[in-house]
Amino acid sequence: xxxxxxxxxxxxxxxxxxxxxxxxxxxxxxxxxxxxxxxxxxxxxxxxxxxxxxxxxxxxxxxxxxxxxxxxxxxxxxxxxxxxxxxxxxxxxxxxxxxxxxxxxxxxx
Amino acid sequence: xxxxxxxxxxxxxxxxxxxxxxxxxxxxxxxxxxxxxxxxxxxxxxxxxxxxxxxxxxxxxxxxxxxxxxxxxxxxxxxxxxxxxxxxxxxxxxxxxxxxxxxxxxxxxxxxxxxxxxxxxxxxxxxxxxxxxxxxxxxxxxxxxxxxxxxxxxxxxxxxxxxxxxxxxxxxxxxxxxxxxxxxxxxxxxxxxxxxxxxxxxxxxxxxxxxxxxxxxxxxxxxxxxxxxx
Numbered sequence: 022x023x024x025x026x027x028x029x030x031x032x033x034x035x036x037x038x039x040x041x042x043x044x045x046x047x048x049x050x051x052x053x054x055x056x057x058x059x060x061x062x063x064x065x066x067x068x069x070x071x072x073x074x075x076x077x078x079x080x081x082x083x084x085x086x087x088x089x090x091x092x093x094x095x096x097x098x099x100x101x102x103x104x105x106x107x108x109x110x111x112x113x114x115x116x117x118x119x120x121x122x123x124x125x126x127x128x129x130x
Numbered sequence: 131x132x133x134x135x136x137x138x139x140x141x142x143x144x145x146x147x148x149x150x151x152x153x154x155x156x157x158x159x160x161x162x163x164x165x166x167x168x169x170x171x172x173x174x175x176x177x178x179x180x181x182x183x184x185x186x187x188x189x190x191x192x193x194x195x196x197x198x199x200x201x202x203x204x205x206x207x208x209x210x211x212x213x214x215x216x217x218x219x220x221x222x223x224x225x226x227x228x229x230x231x232x233x234x235x236x237x238x239x240x241x242x243x244x245x246x247x248x249x250x251x252x253x254x255x256x257x258x259x260x261x262x263x264x265x266x267x268x269x270x271x272x273x274x275x276x277x278x279x280x281x282x283x284x285x286x287x288x289x290x291x292x293x294x295x296x297x298x299x300x301x302x303x304x305x306x307x308x309x310x311x312x313x314x315x316x317x318x319x320x321x322x323x324x325x326x327x328x329x330x331x332x333x334x335x336x337x338x339x340x341x342x343x344x345x346x347x348x349x350x351x352x353x354x355x356x357x358x359x360x
Contacts, residue, residue, distance in 0.1 A: 061164075063185060063193065065153070065160075091155070
């Protein structure tokens with residue numbers, strides 16, 4: 022189930038600001054209360070795909086460790102896509118919530 | 131241990147050198163950071179834990195291969211569009227030059243020239259139609275797929291076929307252009323003024339070469355992505 026929503030999860034993790042892959046994974050783990058513990062490698066192809074799709078921008082920097090690091094940030098299209106997906110998810114969540122809330126007893130006529 | 135893991139990912143992505151290098155740097159930064167943050171301290175155990183959490187290198191490489199393939203598809207479609215526009219411009223430049231120089235085709239070649247003009251015209255406009263079909267195909271599927279499922283494979287095959295058809299018509303058009311240019315040059319005394327049509331034809335041939343290389347690379351990436359996804 023998580024696989025189908027990975028794009029939205031990654032976009033949401035970057036909503037707070039630019040970050041590199043490791044920080045994105047940490048943010049997903051933190052925000053989900055450790056519920057989403059994905060194989061870490063699966064996040065990087067998603068980041069590349071969203072970058073290719075124009076939803077993320079990417080730039081290389083040199084980290085304190087001296088290693089090259091790729092930093093991702095939401096583009097305008099990415100922000101719009103996140104807003105749209107949030108709205109769709111909210112609708113879906115409300116609908117499922119209503120269904121799972123149990124049957125409302127009808128008053129006898 | 132980390133280096134061996136990165137080598138295996140890099141090797142699997144060898145069909146796209148810039149991607150494999152960039153992925154290597156990115157994954158190395160991640161894995162080294164995870165090892166440094168390991169509560170039990172850095173060492174071979176921490177490295178093997180980091181690798182285990184990262185996932186199967188073949189699966190990761192397969193996901194990157196799909197991104198590379200999508201990139202190559204878009205790149206080829208853009209190149210075809212630019213080449214069609216370029217050929218059209220070069221043809222117009224040559225015709226304007228012939229008119230300015232008052233060059234005509236020598237009498238014995240007029241009939242043959244007429245045949246090549248027809249081939250040139252039809253193959254050029256058919257390449258335009260194929261180019262439009264490529265973009266129509268792209269519009270039907272704007273989002274990049276996360277996996278190489280049956281539907282995405284069909285989309286890629288159709289796109290590849292359309293690009294191949296467009297490239298074939300472009301090449302036929304360029305060959306006809308080459309013949310027509312040769313007829314004109316045969317009919318005049320060669321001098322510095324002949325450099326304009328020769329130069330424009332060189333550009334067209336270079337464009338055809340670029341398209342052929344892009345299609346070949348696309349085919350290689352498609353084969354690599356399919357092999358990794360199995």
